Amino acid sequence: MSRVAFPSANSVSSPNVKLRQWLNDIFASAAPAVLTVSFGLSYSVLIFSGPLVPYLPYGIAATFTATAIIAVVVALGSTFPFAVGAPETSTAAVTGILAASLIEHIAAADPSAQLLGPVLLTLSAATIITGIVLCSMGLTRIGRAIRYVPYPVIGGFLGATALLIALGGVRVIADRPLRFDTLTSLADPMTMYQLLAGAALAFMIYLMWHRSRNPLALPAILIGGIVMAHIAFHVAGTSLEQAQVLGWTFQSPPRASLTTPWHLSDIQNFPWQALPGLVGNLIAVIFVTAISTLFNTTGLEVATGREANLERELTVAGTANILSGLFGGYAGCLSLSRSLLNVSGGATGRISGLAVAAVAVIMLVADPALLSYMPKFILGGLLIYLGVDQLNRWIVESRRRLSTLEYLSLLAIIVIIMTWGFIAGVLIGIVIGCATFALSASRISSIKFGFNGAEYRSSLDRSRHDLALLSAHGKEIHGLNLQSYLFFGSANRLYQHVRTLLLHHPECRYLVFDFKLVTGIDSSAAYSFAQIRRSALESSVKLVLVNLPRTTEKMLRSGEFLSGDILVMPELDHALEWCENEIIARHSGLEQEEGDLQSWFTRILGSEHDAAELARRCERIEVGAFEVIARAGDPADSMLFILNGRIGVTVEAGDGRTTRVRSLGRRTTVGEMGLVSRQPRSATIQAEIDSVLYVLRADAFNALTAGNPQLGQKLLTYFMSVMAERLAFASRMIGALRR
Numbered sequence: 001m002s003r004v005a006f007p008s009a010n011s012v013s014s015p016n017v018k019l020r021q022w023l024n025d026i027f028a029s030a031a032p033a034v035l036t037v038s039f040g041l042s043y044s045v046l047i048f049s050g051p052l053v054p055y056l057p058y059g060i061a062a063t064f065t066a067t068a069i070i071a072v073v074v075a076l077g078s079t080f081p082f083a084v085g086a087p088e089t090s091t092a093a094v095t096g097i098l099a100a101s102l103i104e105h106i107a108a109a110d111p112s113a114q115l116l117g118p119v120l121l122t123l124s125a126a127t128i129i130t131g132i133v134l135c136s137m138g139l140t141r142i143g144r145a146i147r148y149v150p151y152p153v154i155g156g157f158l159g160a161t162a163l164l165i166a167l168g169g170v171r172v173i174a175d176r177p178l179r180f181d182t183l184t185s186l187a188d189p190m191t192m193y194q195l196l197a198g199a200a201l202a203f204m205i206y207l208m209w210h211r212s213r214n215p216l217a218l219p220a221i222l223i224g225g226i227v228m229a230h231i232a233f234h235v236a237g238t239s240l241e242q243a244q245v246l247g248w249t250f251q252s253p254p255r256a257s258l259t260t261p262w263h264l265s266d267i268q269n270f271p272w273q274a275l276p277g278l279v280g281n282l283i284a285v286i287f288v289t290a291i292s293t294l295f296n297t298t299g300l301e302v303a304t305g306r307e308a309n310l311e312r313e314l315t316v317a318g319t320a321n322i323l324s325g326l327f328g329g330y331a332g333c334l335s336l337s338r339s340l341l342n343v344s345g346g347a348t349g350r351i352s353g354l355a356v357a358a359v360a361v362i363m364l365v366a367d368p369a370l371l372s373y374m375p376k377f378i379l380g381g382l383l384i385y386l387g388v389d390q391l392n393r394w395i396v397e398s399r400r401r402l403s404t405l406e407y408l409s410l411l412a413i414i415v416i417i418m419t420w421g422f423i424a425g426v427l428i429g430i431v432i433g434c435a436t437f438a439l440s441a442s443r444i445s446s447i448k449f450g451f452n453g454a455e456y457r458s459s460l461d462r463s464r465h466d467l468a469l470l471s472a473h474g475k476e477i478h479g480l481n482l483q484s485y486l487f488f489g490s491a492n493r494l495y496q497h498v499r500t501l502l503l504h505h506p507e508c509r510y511l512v513f514d515f516k517l518v519t520g521i522d523s524s525a526a527y528s529f530a531q532i533r534r535s536a537l538e539s540s541v542k543l544v545l546v547n548l549p550r551t552t553e554k555m556l557r558s559g560e561f562l563s564g565d566i567l568v569m570p571e572l573d574h575a576l577e578w579c580e581n582e583i584i585a586r587h588s589g590l591e592q593e594e595g596d597l598q599s600w601f602t603r604i605l606g607s608e609h610d611a612a613e614l615a616r617r618c619e620r621i622e623v624g625a626f627e628v629i630a631r632a633g634d635p636a637d638s639m640l641f642i643l644n645g646r647i648g649v650t651v652e653a654g655d656g657r658t659t660r661v662r663s664l665g666r667r668t669t670v671g672e673m674g675l676v677s678r679q680p681r682s683a684t685i686q687a688e689i690d691s692v693l694y695v696l697r698a699d700a701f702n703a704l705t706a707g708n709p710q711l712g713q714k715l716l717t718y719f720m721s722v723m724a725e726r727l728a729f730a731s732r733m734i735g736a737l738r739r
Helices: 011-030 029-047 048-078 089-107 116-140 142-148 149-174 181-185 190-208 217-235 239-244 264-270 272-304 311-326 338-345 351-365 368-373 377-401 403-419 422-442 464-476 490-504 523-538 548-556 572-588 597-605 608-617 674-676 698-707 709-737
Strands: 445-451 479-487 510-521 540-545 568-569 619-623 628-630 638-644 647-656 658-665 668-670 684-687 693-696
Touching: 011 351, 029 048, 029 089, 029 149, 029 338, 029 351, 029 377, 048 089, 048 311, 048 351, 089 149, 089 272, 089 377, 116 142, 142 568, 149 377, 149 403, 149 523, 181 190, 181 684, 190 217, 190 377, 217 377, 217 572, 272 311, 272 338, 272 638, 338 351, 351 510, 351 658, 368 684, 377 403, 403 422, 403 638, 422 674, 464 479, 464 619, 479 490, 479 572, 490 510, 510 523, 510 548, 510 572, 510 658, 523 540, 523 548, 572 658, 597 608, 597 638, 597 709, 608 693, 608 698, 608 709, 628 647, 638 674, 647 693, 658 668, 668 709, 674 709, 693 698
Parallel strands: 479 510, 510 540, 540 568
Antiparallel strands: 445 479, 619 693, 628 684, 638 668, 638 693, 647 658, 647 684
16 A cells, blocks of 8 residues: 655745744844934934035945945854844944044145045045954954953043044034034024034934834934924925025935946055054054944843854954945944844844845935935934933943042043044053052952961861960961962052051061962062061061962062071961971970870870770881871771871872871871771871871770770760860861951
8 A cells, every 4th residue: 555645744834934034034124224224324424524525425325335245244144143234333433533534634735636535445445454353353363352451441432432423413413523613603593503403303312212212213203303304494485405505404416326436546646645644543443343343242142142252253244344345335343232123123034134234235226316305403413312322321321330540541531532532542541541450459458368376277286285385375476368469559558467467466476478379479569578578577577488489489589588587388287387386396495205105195084094904905006207007998997196206197189199188296196086987088197207106996996995984985085075176276267268
């Protein structure tokens, strides 16, 4: 029986599903496409203002050429499939500054020289160079280095850009820049009416679009403004030609050719003498485009919860700018606002970005004569709003995120950029940022925590007599655990702290510095340590340095800090042990006499008879230095009474290394808890010096407790007292470390 093959449900529905997704992406792109057209027109009049107004159709063509190319490349190559690329407000602002700077140089050299060819050639070259730099940053992964630029520098840079955008809006409306020497001409009544109209439109955008962010609100405001303006012209009896003469609308522009309006032969007529003066503005275009790419990418990451490939985004942006420059456009990048608007509309694929590019292509073939119906205050007001909105972000809102010193630095950078240009602002801003960081870092304490010998001791277990001495005189030892990088500010604060410590603790005889968490020091810090040494000598205090890195030691030796009266030891535990030994030797006046086993046991048990019974059940052994007595994992079948010598307890630290966790001196015990619990040993026991031990094995302990329960109870009581002392010491140590 043959089987009848039916088409699967997936094969039937898949084309329909894909078609619905494409249609959804196209509909979702409507709002960002409208914004792209509105912003594109405002960017055109921002860049092609002043002497370039007659060439505005070419500016519109350059804008939408750049928009179409950048939107296509970003849509096809971005990590985010719904990304929309286009010229941004900040990139358009610095591009306009570059064009204005070139015009000033040309006018100064030859007022009759052609402007359009050199300007478009410069914008194209700047965009290509920007693209090459962005691609290099992406391919070499050095783009991440731009994130090390201090935030006040970036904020000041973008704040100055926002101010220039707002001033550009005034220039679009009034046909002249806002400067001290032009204030009188701006006071003309007609110009004032036009500026008030632009300000009113900016305020309407704030009220109706800024708060709601409805994608249809901005186009409705702009179209409504155009309609209301022409109604006002009609009521006032002003014709379109009269409105153009009065400066209310743009002049009727000629149709611009889509071909590039310059040729390779024009390169030889380029004003090369103006090139050195353009370098700073060229770097500003590169810097702003890179910053915008990085900020918009990370902002889109946070907003959508998707991780982006930063190197890929830089490479895509670089490729888009290279192609844009080759076809006569200018710089742009991924747009955060339009991408978020796209994804909020339901876009999931790359068709949405391509649809925005298609709208930009349509604008290229639109009749430029329609621009004569556009009142200047509409696009100028939009620019004023964009500039003021960015100023609010970087000047007003940033005040809550920055300290007073950082905020003042941001304002200073804005003033410097507006006075001397972008390069001077960035360079001086970086210097200000470094100085601000140094001042802020100097306020951070270089001391992680401090301690004295009464609350923090070495891991060496000592007899009760020695412990009593250390409890009484442990404050002769003071330790400081240092951290971070020590330089002129933090090191001087450390010196002041040491002076105060020695003043308030005259009993201090040993001052221990732990450099374990110190990342480095500079020459001024070495001088501060020399001051610490002089203060220590005056107070008869011995300085002990531990965990000293080789580079730090070299720096201190070059500063003549290290000498014979300063002790350098590899780790803190051994340094504390040495200091404790010095205290015990000085206060006892005599070496600890070697007590015999009987007298020691009598002191423990309070009975000579019980001491003799315990000694009879122990086995005497002698071990040499570094001899292993028991290893971790061995059965805990015995305990040790250390009559003379010293025993170390070590654990594995990984990579074949071991760490000493405790050291036990004469007349101490080890292994008593294992003897009681019968658990495998958790650490290795090794003699550190030649030692005499007495071993109480498990069978002897069982026989002792069975035959003499009272003696067994005394031993258990002793074990508990030893553990209580160790636990109390551990608690004090934890308390010191948690400071």
